[in-house]
Amino acid sequence: MKTNGLVARIQGKPDRWKERWGQRLVAAVPMGWLLVFFLAPFLFVLKIAFSESRLGIPPYQPLLEWVDGAVLQLQFNLANFGFFLEDPLYAAAYLSSLKMAAVSTLICLMIGYPMAYSITKVRQPWRNVLLMLVILPFWTSFLIRVYAWIGILKNEGLLNNFLMWVGVIDQPLPLLHSPFAVYVGIVYSYLPFMILPLYATLERMDLTLREAAQDLGCRPWEVMLKITLPLSLPGIIAGSMLVFIPAAGEFVIPDLLGGSNVLMIGKVLWNEFFLNRDWPLASAVAVVMLVLLLVPFMLFQHYQARQDEAEAR
């Protein structure tokens, strides 16, 4: 602001108007993007969630309808949200999704933290090479990578063949179509999203803080516990959000690797949309899931804002 004022003074006229509208324009671009590609589709889904199912195209009653060509009738159907009470399947699917997402996030954190930490310990150019390797899987299609796991986990797959060849087992283990397979798939797919924000925080951290802690009597594990871990909390939270939120709504991985043995809300949603063709109910399921996922995200936002505020002071 200071420099802006200075520029204005140098130019000889206070150009407040241009400045203000320039700022608004810059803010309008992402706002417009979110409006068109996030809010509008969400409003469509919300609208469908409150309508009634029917046979036809589209497979739902419009909310607003002209009755007898004169009266505008609003049909607001809350019944779709009753699905929770009608069938415990949905609640079970939500809970199982949240559980699977939480456990996957924890596993990602436990694998990702040491990985991110050790990458920061490696000298350049090797550090960049390791970071490249973390991102490398993205160069192959997500779908193909998940399919590849079928080849590894199936009964006559790589893993079972290897274990039998080594002689650890003599019967193939039923790895595929189990929660285990889904965990493997989620952790494998989302691990980079955990490592990258963790790496960013750990890499930025002042090394002398660790030395200072040692100097004041901390053993290496105490340094980790009292200095490194608390200071990397923003990275832990960011990474966890990036894993937890998409994992909770994951459809491809439980569908391909979990089969019918794993109940996740993403699959339920797909079934309602495409098998039952009950768009209103499916939309209601989607809205509830969004709300469920929004809560942790808003908590994160709140924490982040407080952090920024503390840093600004």
Add this chain to the structure above:
Amino acid sequence: MLRPAERNAPSSPRFEPWTQPGNTPFIRVQGVSKAFGGEPAVTGANLDIYKGELFSLLGGSGCGKTTLLRLIAGFEVPDDGRILIDGIDMTGVPPYERPVNMVFQSYALFPHMSVERNIAFGLRQERMPRKEMNERVSQALDLLRLTPLSSRRPDQLSGGQRQRVALARALVKHPKVLLLDEPLAALDKKLRENTQFELVNIQERVGITFILVTHDQEEAMTMSTRIGIMNEGYIEQVGTPREIYEFPGTRFVADFIGAANMFGGVILRLDEQGAAIQAPDIETEVEVAHAGAGVAGMPVTVMVRPEKVRISKTAPKNQDTNRTEGTVVEIGYLGDMSIFHVRLDSGKVMQASQLNLHQDAEQKITWEDRVHLSWHPSNAVMLTL
């Protein structure tokens, strides 16, 4: 301009434990070497530091002073040699078990803790009883005038306040030795000067041995009991600020500390009274009272400080037996003194400084003036290295 101030540490009129033969050094650095990836950082360092000293390691960047400090702290492991603190060999002792604490150049305050928690951190680590810990922390807060800031976070403090927190955090542990890595480098000039005296005061009050790393010669001169000058990994000279300034041991030290006029020459005669040196830059032979070992014909350097050289328009009527003449080519007016650059007939430029004793005195000597320069043999030093 640099004027060496003599300082007498711990309250006694003269604190010079290194002069008493019975004293055992508190910190001994014995033949310590350290290289990073084949690049030597410290080579064969030997150092004895006594209890209660404020010892400075002084040198330019990359001279190895910080590495030596980190070796004492235990952050680096010497390739060779050993370090003893209070008679105990520190080889293999990790930093968290050494009786030393460090004030880092960046202060390294923990950003997620308040001032008070930062200071208490080391005591908590010792599992000190709460009552004693609170007492020690409040003492430290008091000593460094931090009490009103105790609940603030480091990012809410000014540079000077952070520096005091870093100092309090290290002092509260009552270390045997406090290591300070450029503790004043991040402060502005005025604050730095005040803090110098404050640091000396605190050191005298707590009686802890301080080892300070600095690149600022003025800082080292004002604060230290003794200074170790480092250059390219070697300790060039150890001595009191006065010794280092008046009797530098090597050309590097003479040049690094203050300003120096230096001439190359060869020894003509050498005895207890001093030496006579043939220096091509000056027509007559130069007499030097402070000469070390040497033999006739040996190439040496003569060093004389600018303030020891008298400058006059007429031939001086004094005992200064070393004389030469030249033309003033440059005058530096510093307020309290002026520095004259005089080109001798040989082409060599010599510096002579003079105090400006009278406020309204017109500059008697000015550009292009023909002047006489003279200095007494006892004010010149012969350097062989």
